Amino acid sequence: MDTSTKVLDSTSGLQISQVKPSVLYNGRKASLSLDIVVVGCGLGGLTAAFCLTHAGHKVTILESAPEIGEIGAGIQVSPNVTRLLIRWGLGERLKDVTVKPLALTLRRWKDNQSVAWTKWGNTMDEEFGSPYYHVHRADFHRMVFDLALPHTTIRTNSRVVSVDPSKPSVTLESGEVVYADLIIGADGVKSLTREYVVGGPDKPTPTGDAAYRATIPTPLLVKDPDLKHLVDNPEMVGWMGPGRHIMAYNIRAMKEYNLVIVHPDEGAVESWTAEGNADKMRADFEGWNDCVRKLLALIPTTHDWKLMDRSPLDTWVHKEGKLVLLGDSCHPMLPYRAQGSAMAIEDAAVIGNLFSHISHRSQIAPLLYAYQSIRYARATETQASSRLNQKIFHLPDGPEQEQRDEQMRAAMETALAESRGESVTQTVNTALLGNANQWADKTKNEIQFGYDADAEADKWWQEYGHTIVNAGKSRM
Numbered sequence: 001m002d003t004s005t006k007v008l009d010s011t012s013g014l015q016i017s018q019v020k021p022s023v024l025y026n027g028r029k030a031s032l033s034l035d036i037v038v039v040g041c042g043l044g045g046l047t048a049a050f051c052l053t054h055a056g057h058k059v060t061i062l063e064s065a066p067e068i069g070e071i072g073a074g075i076q077v078s079p080n081v082t083r084l085l086i087r088w089g090l091g092e093r094l095k096d097v098t099v100k101p102l103a104l105t106l107r108r109w110k111d112n113q114s115v116a117w118t119k120w121g122n123t124m125d126e127e128f129g130s131p132y133y134h135v136h137r138a139d140f141h142r143m144v145f146d147l148a149l150p151h152t153t154i155r156t157n158s159r160v161v162s163v164d165p166s167k168p169s170v171t172l173e174s175g176e177v178v179y180a181d182l183i184i185g186a187d188g189v190k191s192l193t194r195e196y197v198v199g200g201p202d203k204p205t206p207t208g209d210a211a212y213r214a215t216i217p218t219p220l221l222v223k224d225p226d227l228k229h230l231v232d233n234p235e236m237v238g239w240m241g242p243g244r245h246i247m248a249y250n251i252r253a254m255k256e257y258n259l260v261i262v263h264p265d266e267g268a269v270e271s272w273t274a275e276g277n278a279d280k281m282r283a284d285f286e287g288w289n290d291c292v293r294k295l296l297a298l299i300p301t302t303h304d305w306k307l308m309d310r311s312p313l314d315t316w317v318h319k320e321g322k323l324v325l326l327g328d329s330c331h332p333m334l335p336y337r338a339q340g341s342a343m344a345i346e347d348a349a350v351i352g353n354l355f356s357h358i359s360h361r362s363q364i365a366p367l368l369y370a371y372q373s374i375r376y377a378r379a380t381e382t383q384a385s386s387r388l389n390q391k392i393f394h395l396p397d398g399p400e401q402e403q404r405d406e407q408m409r410a411a412m413e414t415a416l417a418e419s420r421g422e423s424v425t426q427t428v429n430t431a432l433l434g435n436a437n438q439w440a441d442k443t444k445n446e447i448q449f450g451y452d453a454d455a456e457a458d459k460w461w462q463e464y465g466h467t468i469v470n471a472g473k474s475r476m
Contacts, residue, residue, distance in 0.1 A: 024088070025356040025454075029056035032359050036060070037170060037180040039160050039193055041068055044327030044344030045186035046144040050088065051352020053151035061152055062170065062178065064159035068145060072137035073213045073303075074251045074258030076236075076338035079449040081345050083130035087454070090143055098133035099250040101236045104439050106408060109241025112289040116408035116437040119419050120236075128449045134236070134249045136215075136256065140341070160187070163196045168322040182364055183323045184351070186344070189308070191329035197318045204308035207334065207390065212261040212281045214302040216295065218250065221257055227294055230257065238393070239292055244285065245393040246292060247338075259295065260335060261285070262393075265306055276304030307334060309387070312380045316372045321365025324372075326351065331379035336389035337438070339382050339448070346453040350374050353457035363468050370464065374456050382448070385438060392436050404436040411440035 034057045038045045041063035049059040077085070077098070085094060106116035124132040148154070159173040169179045185193025194202055221227040230237065236249040247260045263284045281304075282296045309332075316330040317323070327344030334340075351371045358367060395401040411432055418424050435441050 024051065024054040025353060028356045030356050030358045031056075032361070033057055034181040034355070034358070034361075034364070035179075036182045036184065037062060037178055038184045038186055039170065040185070040187035040329070041065070041145075041154060041156075042186060042188060042327070042344070043141060043144055043341045044329075044348055045184070046141075046148045047084075047345045047348035048184055048186060048326055048351060049148045049152040049154075050144065051348050052355060053148070055352050055356035057355065059152045060178070060180075061148070061154045062158040062160055062172070063154065063156050064173075066157050068154065068156060069138070069141075073215050074249060074256075074260070075135055075137045075140055075341055076249075077133045077135055077140065078338070078342055079124055079128040079130035079132055080451040080453075081342045082133060083128075083452060084345060084349050084454070085143075086130060088147060090147070093143055094131075094133060094135070097139045097253055098135045099234050099252075099254055100131055101134055101234055101249055103235045104238070104437075105235050106238045106240055106437060107289075108405070109239050109244070109288050109292070112239075112291050114412070115240075115405040116440065117412040118415050118437060118439045124449070127445070132449075134251050134258070136251045136258075139252065160192060163193055163323065165196055165318040165320045165323040168320070181322070181361065182368075185323065185325045185329045186327050188328045189310075189332045191325070193323065194313070194325055194329050196323060197315065197325055197330075198313060202310065202313075204310050204332075206265065207307045207309050208265055209262050209307040209390065210265040211305045211307055211335065212259075212263065212276050212302045213305060214259050214261070214299040215251070215256045216259070216298045218254055218257050220298050221295075224294060226291060230291075239288070240393045240395075241288065242396040243394050246285075248295070257295075259299070261296075261302075262307070262335075276302040278302050308332075309334060312376075312383065316376070317365070317368045321368060324351075324368045331383055333383060334386040334390065336393065337382065337386035339386065343379050343382055346378075346451070347371075347375055349453035350457045353454050354461070357461060357465060357468065359469070366468050370460055370468070374460050378451070385444075385448075389438060392438075407436040408440070411435045411437050415440065 036052055036057050036059045038049050038059060038061045041061050045061055049061050052059050082094065100121060102121040104118045104120060105114055107114050120132055160170045161173050162171045163183065167179060168183045169177050170183060171177050183193070185191055187193055218231045221231050231250060231254065234250045234254065236247065239246045244263050249258055251258045261281060278299055278301055281302055285292055285296060313330055316325040326347045328340065331343060333343060354367045354370055392404060395404055414424055414432065432440050433443055438444055
């Protein structure tokens with residue numbers, strides 16, 4: 001981290017830099033200001049802190065790492081997220097470092113033949129009111145980190161080793177006890193706070209997959225006539241094959257090309273930072289088309305990330321009503337639908353919006369259950385959609401694969417006709433329901449990308465907020 005961004009570590013304090021705040025919730029602030037501890041300084045934790053401070057609360061983020069930073073590679077930021085980021089004042093910063101993919105293309109592993117194509121680009125803005133971007137995870141993390149900085153205390157070197165949900169409080173590795181009115185567990189897939197909510201260790205289930213992650217400088221692609229089109233025509237390109245697939249796209253304003261290379265797991269670790277073997281990676285894709293093999297030949301080093309699944313929890317709220325989970329700690333997403341960060345940020349927006357209304361401590365638990373009621377079904381359905389893509393992408397060659405490709409090609413012909421300005425009947429659009437290319441399903445897209453987390457929170461408050469207000473008044 002450079003010296004212009006200052007945070008608190010576990011033993012010393014530094015003043016943070018100031019940036020112009022955004023106005024949320026039409027300027028509404030909670031009449032009761034809470035002390036809130038957020039465990040974890042990832043995308044979900046930072047955006048939750050940003051929203052809650054703008055709702056009028058005092059927020060401390062506890063992060064176990066010695067300094068704030070993010071690695072990883074590319075990440076997809078769909079319209080359901082960009083509408084929030086733009087609302088929060090990040091529109092211009094996003095344009096500076098992202099790439100707007102023109103389309104989604106899915107290809108066959110063996111011959112590089114296109115079997116699916118869905119137009120994106122400005123179509124996303126037109127249909128859903130906000131853009132679809134590709135961005136480097138570190139750039140994205142830095143943006144939301146800067147959002148949270150002016151109003152949030154961020155403590156590094158502050159590993160939480162136990163939680164008392166009744167006080168509530170957390171105990172740090174140093175022995176220090178930190179008290180709060182509310183604890184938000186945003187500590188990711190290996191969440192400690194989740195164990196307190198579910199009542200014990202929560203073991204993940206192996207998916208059988210792992211993912212190599214790598215980036216390539218785009219000038220290397222431009223030098224090769226067989227790869228140059230991947231930069232000249234920035235699409236999200238997927239190659240599907242038996243038990244494997246690759247997703248690839250441009251990031252960092254076209255300076256880097258990102259690859260997520262999913263393969264059968266042979267002992268990888270559930271970690272973004274675990275080193276992979278580039279030679280083994282290339283061997284895993286022996287026999288794939290020339291374009292894929294040329295791309296993999298440009299990767300000198302890689303990370304290998306074990307993909308684990310977790311079933312939906314029964315609840316995200318501890319029975320004491322003072323500890324709640326957010327993001328990957330309660331609904332970890334497999335990467336096959338590119339909605340993991342989106343779900344965490346939507347969670348943050350909803351919880352911040354709801355807690356802008358709080359006026360009495362007795363309302364904390366009801367508002368947490370309101371947050372869960374708004375978010376649970378959507379997050380669970382998105383998890384299922386991600387799992388579905390694993391099966392779709394990895395079909396072995398044969399009758400099921402041929403049926404998949406036939407479905408996808410039919411949707412591609414419809415999309416190409418639309419891009420040529422030809423009219424497409426409602427009957428044809430209805431026929432796209434349940435298409436193997438989930439991004440071709442217009443109904444599914446509207447559900448996923450047309451979602452506005454603030455609007456959902458506002459809708460809930462308009463319908464049920466009086467029950468919260470009345471409960472608070474009865475305690476006064």
